[in-house]
Amino acid sequence: MLLKSKLYARITGRLLLLLFLILSLPGRGQSFTLSVKRETLGKVFLQIEQQSEFRFIYTEELLAQSGPVSFTVRNASLDSVLRLCFLNQPLTYTTEGKHIIVRKLIEKPAAITRELRGRVVNEKGEAMAGVTIRIKNSDLATGSNTRGEFFFPEAPKSVTLIISGAEMEQQEIEAGLQPFVLITTITKLGLLDETMVIAYGKTTKRVSTGSVGRVSKDEISKQPVSNPMLALSGRISGLQITQTSGAPGSQVLVQLRGRNSLANGNDPLFIIDGIPFPSVTLNNSTGGAATYSSPFDNINPADIESIEVLKDADATAIYGSRGANGVILITTKKPVQGKTTLSFRAYAGAGTITRRMDLLSTPDYIAMRQEAFANDGVTPTNANAPDLKLWDSTRYTDWQKELIGKTVSQQDVNIGLSGGNESTQFLLGAGYHKETTVFPGNFSSEKIGGSLSLNHQSNDRRFMVSFSGSYLVNSNTLPKEDISRRITLAPNAPALYLPSGALNWENSTWINPLSILERSFTNHTEVFSSHLTLSYKVFTGLQLKISSGFTHQYLREHGITPQRSFNPATVSVSSATFGHTDLQTLITEPQISYQYQRKLHTIEAVAGITIQQTDQQNLQQTGTGYSSDGLLYSIQAAATVTTSVEADTRYRYTGQFGRIGYHYDKKYLATITIRRDGSSRYGSANRFANFYSAGIGWVFSRETWLQQQDILTFGKLRLSAGRSGNDQIGDYRYLDLYAPYPNAYQSVTPFYPTQLYNPRYSWEQVNKKELGIDLGFFKDRLQVTANYYHNITSNQLIQYPLPATTGFLGILKNLPATIRNTGVELELTGFLVQQPKKSWNVSFNLSIPRNCLMKFDGLASSSYASIYQIGLPLSIVKRFGFKEVAAATGAYTFFDYDNNGQLASPQDEQRIINGAQRYFGGMQQSVKLGKISFSFLLQFVRQPYVQNYLIRFSRPGSLGNQPSDVLNRWRKPGDITDIQRFSVSNAAANLAYNYFQFSDAAFSDASYIRLRNLYVEYDLQSTPLKRAGVKKFVVFLQGQNLLTLTSYKGLDPETQTFLPPVKMITAGVQLNF
C-alpha cells in the first residue's frame, strides 16, 4: 500500500508541475482578431505587427520552408495566435521582449512524455510475471508484476516495446500512442529460459549464478531403463555414471566432479521432491550376481518430471553439510489443470549382452593343453587332465552362449490419469516393469508401483496444498554368483545334463555351472514415500511454506545355497541367508520466501529450517546345516544360526538456511547462501558447522555495446565460490561403544570395545570455486556453456593410523590432507532447424576431470601408504611392472624396483596406474520430420587403464579356456612375444603368472564409444482419432547400448570384469485420451 500511494503522490506531483508551467507562460495582455486563409507566414506576421508592437525577426530562407496557414481568431492572445501559426511548421520561435525570433525547429527526443500501462500474458491468457519491458531507443525499462502488469509513468508518446523474459521469445511491439498495451508472449523453445529446479526454488539458465545440469522427462522416457540413473549416462557434464553389472537392479555408481573424500562417502546428495533419498544400497552384504542392489532401481523413471544436477558452490551450499559431492534433485510429475486425460505408455523388447570375448575353440584348446604338458614334461593323468583324458576331446560348448547368452525380455507399462479444474488437480499413476536376465533359468526383476498426487488451491489462490504419495514393490531374484566368470570353462567340458534330465557331474570331474544357479539371492524391496506441502501467500511476493516428507524403505533379502547346488558326491553344508533392512526418513522444512520486483530490480529470498530424522535397522542372519532343501526358507530349521549384521541407528539432522538472490535488469546477478547445519553424526562439541557461498553473474550481452550485433545474443559470465561439507561418515562414530562378540563365553555374550572414540572430530569441507560462461549465438540457436571448477577438500576425516599399542590401528580423526578436483566442462546445444514440422537439434557435452591428492601427512606410515601417492590422483593403483616374456625361459619377467633380486609386494609394486576416466561425454541428435522423430545419444569415455580380463583367467595351459590371444605364446627359446609359455605345473611359470595378474599388464585401454540410446517415434494422430477423443497416439522404437566401439580386452568396458550390460531393443506405444 505504502508503495502505491508514494507512486500516486509522485504522479500527481508531476501533473501539478506541468500545470504550473503552462500557467506561468508570460501573459501578453494584448488580443488579436485575425482571419487568414492559405496565407504565407510572412503575410500573417505583417498583420500581427500591424495590430501590435511585436516585431518578428527571421530570414526569407527560413520562411521559404514554411507552409501556408489558415485560421480565424477573435480576441485571441498572442500565444494562441503564434501557436496556430507554427502548428505543423518546421519552425519554432522564442520571444525576447518585444521581439519574436523565428528559428528552425530542431528535433529533440520527444519532449513531452505520457503514461503507458500494459499487461503481459502468455498464449493461454495467464499473467506473466517478471517479464522485462524495455522501450526501444531509450534507457527506460521495467518488469511486470505478478498480475502481469507494468507501468511507465514517463513514456515517450510513440514507442516500440521490447519484451523479454523467461521461457519466451524476445519480441518488439509497436505500442504507438496507445495508453494501454496487451502483450501476448510467445513461449520459447530452448534451454536458456527453461525452468530449472534448484534447492528450495526455481530458476532459469538465463539468470542463474550457479552451475546446474538438467535432464527432462522427454529424454528419460526415450530410454528403456529401469534405473533412472542409467538414463543420465552421457547427458550431463561432470556426472560420471557407471553401471557395475548388467544384472537387473545392480548397483550404479554416481559421481560428480571427482572423489572428494579419502575414506568416506563420495555419493552426491539425492533429493526427491525435497526428501533426501538414501544413495547407499539397502543390502546387508553382496546380493545377487555378486553385486549390491541400487536403491535408485526402486524409482519408476516414468514418475520423473526432471532430474537436476547441482554442481558448484552456488547451487549446493544451501545443502551445507551434505552438498560436498554435489546434489541430484529428482522432481516427480505434478498434476496440471485441464481435461481429464488418460495416458497409456507401454513397451516390450528383447536384448542380449553387449559384447562377447573371443575364446579358444576346442582344437586350439586341446592343443594348448597338450603343449603345456609337453612343455613341463608332465604326463596327463585323470586327476590333472580330465579334459584330455576323460572328457570328449571333440565336444564344443560355447559357454558364453550357454551361461550368459540368453535373450533378455523386458516389458514396461505405465498408465496415468490426470486432470482437474482451476482449484484442484490430480495425477494418478501406475507402472509395471519386468526384466529377465541373460542367465539360464528363471531369474528376473519385477517392479510394480503406483502414485497419487493432488494439488489444491483456495479461490483467492493464497493457500495451496499439494500431496503426493507413491508405493513401489521391487522383487529381484538373481543367481548369487555372477556366472559370467564361468565362461572360462574348458570348451570341451561335459554336457550340463544327463539324459535323465539330472545335472551331469561327470564323475566329479567338474563343477557343473548350472548347480551354481541353484544358489539364488532375492531382494524384495518396498518403498513408500509421501510428501506434503502447504503454502500460504501472505501478500504478493511473500510466501510461507512448510514441506514435509516421509519415506519408508524396506528390504528383505533371502539367499539360498541348497544341497542340490553341490556335487552329490561331496560332503557339503546347505545354508540360507536372511536379511532385513528398514529405513525410515522423516523430514520437515518450514520456509519463507520473498520476491520483490521494482522496475529492473528483482530480489528473491528464501529462508528455512530443516529437521530430519532417519532410523535404520539392519539384521542379517545365516542359517547353516539344513536337513532338507525344502526348509531353506525357515531360519528355525537351521542347525546353526549366526548373526552377521545387526544395527539400529538413528540419525538426526537440522539445518537453518537462507539464500538471497538479486538481479538488476537480468544483467547483473548475485546470490548469497548461508547454512548452519547440525548432525548427530558428530560429537556434541562439533555438531554444528557453517557453510556458505556467493555467486555472481554478468549478462554482458545485455550491455548496450553488444546490442548492435545479432551474432552473440546471449552471454553470461558466472563466478561462484563457497564451502560445503560431507557428513557421509556413518553414525555414532564419536561414541565409546561396546558390541556383542559373536562367540559366547561361559554362555555369556561377551562385549568388546569396537573403536577408539574421538568425540572431537568434525566435518570434511569442500571449498568449491567455479568460473563459467554461457553463450548464445544466432538468436540463441547455438548455445555454449563452459565451466572450470576447482574444488579443494580439506579436513579429511579418516581412520588416522595409530600404533597398535593404543589397542587399535587408528582413530577417526580430521587430518589436514587435501584433495583437489579440477576440471573443465563444455556443453554445446544447437537448434539447427526449428520449424513447426521440422526440427533438428544437436547437443554435445564433454567433461575433463582431474583429481590430485595434494597433501597427506604421515601417508607413509598409514594403511593408505600402498594405495595413494601425494601429487597423484586417488584413482591410482600400484602394481608390478611387467617387463617382457624372457626369451630364454618363456616366463613373464618384471621390474625389480628395489634391485634386491627378488620380487615382493609391496616393495616391487611400484608401477603406478591411473584408472581414472580422462574425459567423457556424449553427443545427442534429435530430428523431427513431420510425423517421424528420432534421436540418438553417443556416449564416449576415455579410460586408458582399466582392469582387463586377466584377473578372471587362470594361467594359459591350465585347465580352463583362454582368450584366443594366448595362441601368440612363447614356444621355444628365442621367441619374442608377450604371452608366456603354456604351463601346467612349472613353478616359475605359475609364480610369474600370479605376478602378471597383479602387474600393469592386467590393465588395458577400456575407452569406448557407445550408442547409448536410439529412439524413433511415429505420430499416428489423425483427425478422425482426434474427433474420437484421442489426444496423442504414437508408436516408438527404443534401443539401448546398441553399439559399442572399443578395444577393451574383456567383456564390456563399462562393467569390465562383471557381467556386461544388455543391448536392448524395444517397441512401444503411447496413447492419450
Added chain:
Amino acid sequence: MKYILLFIVCNVFLSCKKYLDVPQPRTRLSSSTVFDNDATATAAQLAIYSQMETGGLLYFITAYTGLSGDEFRNHSSLSDNTDLASNNLTAGNQLVYNLWTNLYKYVYQCNAVLEGIGRSSALTPAVKEQLEGEARFTRALCHYYLVSLFGPVPIVQMTDYSVNAAIPRSSEEEVYAFIVNDLNIAMNLLVPGYKSGTNMPATERVRPNKWTAVALLTRIYLQQGRWADAETEAGNVITASGYSLMTDLNSSFLKGSTEAIFQLMAVVPRYNTYAGANFILTTTPSSISIAPAFVNSFRYADRRQQAWTKSITTSSGIFYYPYKYKVGQNASAVSEYSMVLRLSEQILIRAEARAMQGKLMEGEADLNTVRQRAGLPALSGLTQTALLDSIQTERKFELMFETGDRWINLKRTGTIGSVLLPLKGSDWSEADQLYPIPQVERLRNPNLSQNAGY
C-alpha cells in the same frame, strides 16, 4: 506476526542442540552402561578370553616360536613364514606384527575394564574384585608374552590413546616388575575357586582364579632368579586343592583336566581348540609339521611321543604333528579346551627353583613326578648341573608346543644359541632371539627403538 515468527524461529534454534542428542544405538552398549552392572562388566572381561581363543593367540605364539626354534618345520612358501623358520625376520613381517597387534589389543581391553570398573559404583564388590584380578592377570599375561618375544616393550596401563601412541619401550626388568606387581594384586583379589559367567562358583577352569595369578608369577620369579619365591609360590599351587596330574596323558588337555590351572574354553563353532583345528594334519602339510630332529630327540620310553604327537603318511612322505589336542576341525562335540597354565609346569618350576637353591633331593622328587607320568624311570643322585639339565630336558617334552614355552626357556636359560646353532647353521645369530619391533609401529610411534640386528 513478526514477533510470532521470531518466537518460533528462536525456539526451533534453541531446541536444535537438544534435538541432535540421539540415543545410543540399541544394538550396542556405551562404555558407561557396560560397567553399570555385574553382568555386562563381566561380559567385557570374558570378551578378551573369547577373542583370544577365536583369534588363536596361543596357537600362533606356539607356531611362530616353534618355527623360530627347534620344534617345527615350515611347509609354507610365503616369505613371512620362511623368514620365521630361517630366523631371517624383517621388521615388516606381517605375522610378527599380528602377534604384537593382538596382544596390545587385549591389553587395551584389560585397561578399559580396569578403568570402567574403577569409575563404576554400581558393581557388587566381590565382582569388582574378581574382574580387577582377572584384568590385571590378563594384562600381565599379555605383557609376559610381549617381553618374552620382543624384549623391552612399552608398558601400556591406560586406554588414553594420546599417551599410548607415543609410548617408549621399557626395559625388560621394568616390564617384569610391572607384571609382578599386577600379579601380586591379582592373587590377592582373586579367590581360589573358579567362577561362572554369572560369577557363581564353577567347575570349569576357564576364568583365572587366585592360583592362575600365582602360576604365572612363578614363571616370572624363575625369570628373575627369585628361586625361593618361586619355590614357595609354586608349592602353594601344587598343594592347593583341586590340582593333580592326570594319570592318562591323553586326558591332560580335556576340558575337565585336573592339571589345568587356566584354560580358554572352546568358542568357535565346530572347533574345539584353535591348535587342534590347525595342527592336526589330514593331508600333506602346507604350513607346519614337527621338525624331524625334534621327533628324533624323543627318548624311547617317553610315552608322550605316543600320546602327544602323531604322524600321517602321504605320497610326499611321513609328517608328524602335535597331538596334545586330538580334536580337529568340524567337531561335533566339545571335549578339549586350550591350556594356558597347567600343573606340570608348576612342578617343574619348583624342581628348578629347588635345584637352584641346592635342594637337590626335593628337586629330584618334583622332576620324577613328571617323569613317572611320562613312563620314564625315576632319577636319583644327580649333581646340581645334571639335575638342572634333566629338568630342562623334561620341560622340553612336557611343555612342547605350549605357547612358546620351549623358545622362552631356551632364552631364559641362555642355551638358545647352543641349541639352535647346530640346527640352523649360519641363519642363526644371537640377535634372532628377539623379534623385531614391527616397522609400521615405529613409523607411527617414533619413540619406539628397534632391537639389535634389525
